[in-house]
Amino acid sequence: MADVGRKKRLADYGIHSERTLMRKKGPGVFEQELGDLESKLGLSTVEKAVAWAQGHSIWPDTFGLACCAMEMIAIVGSRYDVARFGAEVFRSSPRQADLMIVSGRVSHKMAAPLRQIYDQMLEPKWVIAMGACASSGGMFANYAVLQGVDKVVPVDVHVPGCPPRPAPGVVRRRRSGAERRLRLADRRLARARGLRPHGHRIRRAPRSEADPHGRRLGGASAAQGLPHRR
Amino acid sequence: MTLAARRQAPIYTGTRIPSPIPTVLKVDPALRVDDDILEVNFGPNHPSTHGVLRLIVELNGERVEGIEAVIGYLHTGFEKNMEQKTWWKAITYPERIDYLSFQINELAFVLAIEKLLGVEPPPRATWMRTLLCELSRIHSHLIWLGTGALELGAISLLWYCFRERDAVLDLFELVTGVRMHTRYFQAGGLAEDIPPGFFTECRKFADMFPARVDEYEALLDRQAIWLERTKGIGLLSAEDAIALGQSGPVLRASGVDWDLRKVEPYLAYDQVDFDVPVYFNGDVYDRYKVRMDEMRESTRIVQQCLDGMPEGPWIVDDRKIVLPPRHELHTSMESLIHHFKLVTEGYRVPAGEVYVAVESARGELGCYVVSDGGSKPWRVKFRAPSFVALEATATTVAGSLVADLIAILGSLDTVMGDCDR
Numbered sequence: 106m107a108d109v110g111r112k113k114r115l116a117d118y119g120i121h122s123e124r125t126l127m128r129k130k131g132p133g134v135f136e137q138e139l140g141d142l143e144s145k146l147g148l149s150t151v152e153k154a155v156a157w158a159q160g161h162s163i164w165p166d167t168f169g170l171a172c173c174a175m176e177m178i179a180i181v182g183s184r185y186d187v188a189r190f191g192a193e194v195f196r197s198s199p200r201q202a203d204l205m206i207v208s209g210r211v212s213h214k215m216a217a218p219l220r221q222i223y224d225q226m227l228e229p230k231w232v233i234a235m236g237a238c239a240s241s242g243g244m245f246a247n248y249a250v251l252q253g254v255d256k257v258v259p260v261d262v263h264v265p266g267c268p269p270r271p272a273p274g275v276v277r278r279r280r281s282g283a284e285r286r287l288r289l290a291d292r293r294l295a296r297a298r299g300l301r302p303h304g305h306r307i308r309r310a311p312r313s314e315a316d317p318h319g320r321r322l323g324g325a326s327a328a329q330g331l332p333h334r335r
Numbered sequence: 336m337t338l339a340a341r342r343q344a345p346i347y348t349g350t351r352i353p354s355p356i357p358t359v360l361k362v363d364p365a366l367r368v369d370d371d372i373l374e375v376n377f378g379p380n381h382p383s384t385h386g387v388l389r390l391i392v393e394l395n396g397e398r399v400e401g402i403e404a405v406i407g408y409l410h411t412g413f414e415k416n417m418e419q420k421t422w423w424k425a426i427t428y429p430e431r432i433d434y435l436s437f438q439i440n441e442l443a444f445v446l447a448i449e450k451l452l453g454v455e456p457p458p459r460a461t462w463m464r465t466l467l468c469e470l471s472r473i474h475s476h477l478i479w480l481g482t483g484a485l486e487l488g489a490i491s492l493l494w495y496c497f498r499e500r501d502a503v504l505d506l507f508e509l510v511t512g513v514r515m516h517t518r519y520f521q522a523g524g525l526a527e528d529i530p531p532g533f534f535t536e537c538r539k540f541a542d543m544f545p546a547r548v549d550e551y552e553a554l555l556d557r558q559a560i561w562l563e564r565t566k567g568i569g570l571l572s573a574e575d576a577i578a579l580g581q582s583g584p585v586l587r588a589s590g591v592d593w594d595l596r597k598v599e600p601y602l603a604y605d606q607v608d609f610d611v612p613v614y615f616n617g618d619v620y621d622r623y624k625v626r627m628d629e630m631r632e633s634t635r636i637v638q639q640c641l642d643g644m645p646e647g648p649w650i651v652d653d654r655k656i657v658l659p660p661r662h663e664l665h666t667s668m669e670s671l672i673h674h675f676k677l678v679t680e681g682y683r684v685p686a687g688e689v690y691v692a693v694e695s696a697r698g699e700l701g702c703y704v705v706s707d708g709g710s711k712p713w714r715v716k717f718r719a720p721s722f723v724a725l726e727a728t729a730t731t732v733a734g735s736l737v738a739d740l741i742a743i744l745g746s747l748d749t750v751m752g753d754c755d756r
Contacts, residue, residue, distance in 0.1 A: 167380070167382050168380060169386075170386070170387055170409060171386070171409060171431070171434055171751075171752050172431055172434035172437075172515060172516065172752070174386075175434060175435070175478065175515065176514075176515065178478075178481075178482075178493075178497065179497060179500070179501065179504075181493070181497075182493075182494060182497035182498065182500070182501060183494050183497070183498055184497075184498070184501045195382075197381070197382045199380075209409075210409065210411050212407070212408060212409055212410050212411060212755075214407050214408050214410065215379060215387060215408040215409065218378065218379050218380060218408070222380055244416075244427065244428070244431075245411050245412065245413075245416060246416075247411075247412040247415055247416045248412055248415070249410050249411050249412035249415075250411055250412065267516060268514075268515055268516070270514065
């Protein structure tokens with residue numbers, strides 16, 4: 106298989122099997138078959154499955170720092186139940202967590218442990234900067250507070266608020282990075298098939314003498330002879 | 336007024352405060368020679384340290400022989416930041432210090448400003464502030480119980496307590512528009528009038544809540560594991576508590592009847608009827624009982640505030656410190672000027688210094704304010720109860736097991752925002 110245009114395998118998404126004992130062994134039979142399956146089925150299906158699985162079982166790391174942590178715990182509570190999104194287990198160990206929700210103001214002293222915890226997380230990992238302080242330093246533009254946690258870790262989602270209501274912080278978060286890439290791929294695929302992202306057919310004006318390229322002079326309806334549609 | 340029977344014997348004789356530094360427990364050098372001391376880092380990111388507290392614990396097996404607390408991981412520079420904001424804007428800051436009982440923090444600062452200004456808020460504002468502060472106390476104790484029980488293994492209490500906590504936050508949202516960090520207290524009274532519908536909802540909550548506290552106690556009070564893990568753990572005698580400067584539930588669980596709401600009443604506390612729970616065993620169980628009883632007493636105060644809420648203005652009428660009502664801006668030139676001055680420069684507080692202490696959910700929360708006569712505070716300093724409570728860590732933890740360390744930290748109820756400021 107040529108390397109150019111090599112399709113991404115599961116391994117490229119950070120999904121490896123735990124071959125801690127036999128490191129040099131190489132992919133096993135199952136992984137080989139899975140790889141062949143990837144090539145045969147066409148990429149988007151397996152990518153979709155992976156992204157679906159990742160997005161629906163994100164396990165957050167308990168990185169509550171300050172007031173936003175209280176709202177983060179409220180997410181776990183029964184009213185804004187985050188377990189329905191698969192994120193019910195807040196792991197204390199970063200090695201078992203997928204998602205770091207930085208909830209609260211990060212002082213400069215805490216920035217080093219923050220980076221250390223981020224490094225201890227395994228791929229794939231995501232970071233939510235929850236609240237104003239994590240996103241930008243919030244109301245604390247002073248000597249002690251890191252002005253935005255994206256100065257030390259790459260952040261996927263910034264959630265505004267002081268503290269943000271639990272509901273938007275959770276619902277917005279559902280699409281993981283892989284899922285967002287997938288939605289883009291969906292859109293490109295749809296375009297190639299002549300559809301808009303939501304499934305409507307793209308209607309182009311027919312080419313005519315006055316309009317040899319089919320560009321809409323005066324709008325699609327005008328080219329078709331219809332009155333201007335509001 | 337005491338609610339528990341006094342112990343016959345003292346909790347322990349003498350003092351357990353480690354010397355020379357009361358906050359550090361040093362390992363006995365003889366142990367280092369004979370036994371294997373393991374130094375463990377309860378790092379800043381830990382589920383059970385109630386925030387970003389770092390403890391360097393030296394263990395001999397399971398027994399804690401040495402402990403040292405490293406704080407400052409949440410130092411935010413509140414006090415310095417407040418010096419840069421006008422008095423009005425600076426009120427937004429103290430709430431975030433102790434983010435569990437946030438309105439009580441705001442109250443301390445606002446009372447200090449009012450003392451320097453020499454204004455007396457109208458009775459409606461005073462009673463409403465009392466009500467909201469007691470709801471804040473309930474909120475804080477609910478979170479304490481939920482997380483404290485979670486750490487000791489009573490996991491379901493987290494969901495029960497947070498269910499009630501959401502009810503309290505609904506009440507806050509009804510009054511102020513925000514769940515947490517409400518910024519509702521203003522120098523001179525309240526920011527807005529109390530919306531209609533609040534009293535009905537609050538009464539429903541106050542009627543429902545004592546039964547919920549009974550439920551929590553039914554789950555924990557006589558539960559064998561809970562008793563094993565909390566009775567006789569983390570002993571602190573009254574003399575040691577006073578020597579360490581403790582206040583709040585920690586002090587009252589050691590047998591000292593000291594509550595600022597009774598001793599130096601502020602707001603409307605001298606006009607409502609409530610008891611102060613005092614227990615005499617000085618252990619984790621008694622601190623738990625004190626807080627549970629405090630939740631009930633707070634509900635009593637809330638009900639009395641609802642019954643006795645006076646009508647009238649919600650903020651004082653002094654246009655030099657309070658924005659005039661908007662409809663006046665169309666007709667009165669003086670109102671327009673006052674509005675302009677208040678919004679751009681802010682009100683000026685006469686020069687002076689004041690210390691105001693209130694009873695927060697954690698103990699004595701003090702606010703020391705120095706004004707130079709300008710529109711910004713010259714210096715604001717908060718006496719944080721959690722900082723002082725942490726100083727009792729070494730004393731209470733001496734000789735206990737690692738699992739007890741978690742229980743004791745939970746019972747001291749420290750909030751690192753409050754500790755580090």
